[in-house]
Amino acid sequence: MSASELIRSSAASMAAKLAAGEVTSVELVQAHLDRIAEVDGGERGVHAFLHVNAEEALAVAADVDARRAAGEELHELAGVPIAIKDLIVTKGQPTTAGSKILEGWMSPYDATVIKKIRAARMPMLGKTNLDEFAMGSSTEHSAYGPTRNPWDLDRIPGGSGGGSAAAVAAFEAPLALGTDTGGSIRQPGAVTGTVGVKPTYGAVSRYGAIAMASSLDQIGPVSRTVLDSALLQEVIGGHDPFDSTSLTDPSTGLADAARIGNVKGMKIGVIKELHGEGFQPGVENRFNESLELLRNAGAEIVEVSCPNFGYALGAYYLIMPSEASSNLAKFDGVRFGSRTLPAEGPLTIERVMGATRAAGFGDEVKRRIILGTYALSAGYYDAYYGSAQKVRTLIQRDFDAAFAQADVLISPTSPVTAFKLGEKLDDPLAMYLNDIATIPANMAGVPGLTLPGGLADEDGLPVGIQFLAPAREDARLYRVGAVLESLLEEQWGGPVLDKAPALASTAAKEAN
């Protein structure tokens, strides 16, 4: 098998080839490093990576190959490479959170998910681009320049985890880690034709994920297939005493659920409020096709209503900035990150802090900190943060009622396909609307999965289908997601990414 065929395989099939001795981990990692060198750099590169970790990745791969040759029993995904969203701290690689304020910062400790990836001996290819501190839906708010969508290099790859999604879509990595506070795993998955899962709140430890909004943030898997995400969630999930919000449930049975292969008798609830008006026609068409396929496969499709979802976006844009403004107070120019001195006047810590944060944070981060400070200020707290927390209760009640009627819920993941770079950059509200279908899951802590549902008729760009399940029922997502994936691929004659245009080598262009 050629290197270009190899990198298009699923992680599960890469793992099988490693186990069968058809390929070595060093070859596998090198094939991905070559791909990164070919398509990621330059003016028109994908720019999914902020840091490439070649040396360590190859060393881990060589170690896996030696252990395998010696007959050691290894983790199923040992030797399969992975990319890490640069919001998750790693020893030995810089962590920037996409912000100037952390340029070149090296974490003195590993996130829990990183420890688990090291324990499984998965080589880390590098750190992926994101909107600064994960604040955005397009990756354009990265201080290090935007990532481009492999389907159309003039379009956004979604955000905040555009780097992880684009890396997987461009075959620069078979797997990646993302974080999802309001849709940052699922919306990039939707617009790049890839799979992403926000697990149940607490199912995967957040220790070492730089916090944006602590009551919403969740780490999760990014991949090209549903089974691959299930395998990765099993690696990173489970209880962690370092995260006091971590659930004690074991992260098992997810890959098994993805292999069940039928949805007979499953009740699937269509959320009335999350399709139709405001959703692009091509998104709506692909969504309806998926419903038809599931119905024909023996699922029962019912309509459910979640009337309070209409308040979710507003409540989210109060809760998230409030928590972010507190969490980002630690960037004070004293303990870590950069320090900027004021241009004139006395050199007091307060003024140094003001200058440091002015120089270190981008516009969107400043906007959210100011908004959060406002929502939490005396006299406004009850009307803003307090009201938003009540809306959370209403959203949870909507979910409870919906899950009394259905095993899982379904909606389009994003109301639109990938838009042009720059199109919504000056209109924060238009940007926020991208997360309308993904935010309710974060507000209620329930798990959500996105998988490709095909291409929109009007622009030929990927459409995402989202499934939602009750808290702690992540396995249901993998079961129904894998079935829909196989029904769709049967119809298309292969994965949706086969229809993506071939990326020109930017490395060759630079040499010319």
Place this chain on the structure above:
Amino acid sequence: MAAINRDDVAHLAQLAHIEMNDEELDRMATELAVIVDSVKSVSEAAGADVPATSHPIPLTNVMREDVVGHVLTVEEALSGAPDAADGRFKVPAILEES
């Protein structure tokens, strides 16, 4: 709910320790006014009888053994600091001399 104006933004920026110039204050006030207007329906959504949810999946009394656990060494803790001396973070003056 009150609208947000330029003076509010200047005050908030001070509270949040972010220096802002005039142009930034003007732009931020305009943008935030639009955002605040769009989220104001939230305060009308729920009645007084609806309890607040601070955390999606409530857990109570999450404790650990009261023993020294995972800690950073002084060297590790200071490794990312912009300035350090004698095993401590070094900061500019705390108070302005008058």
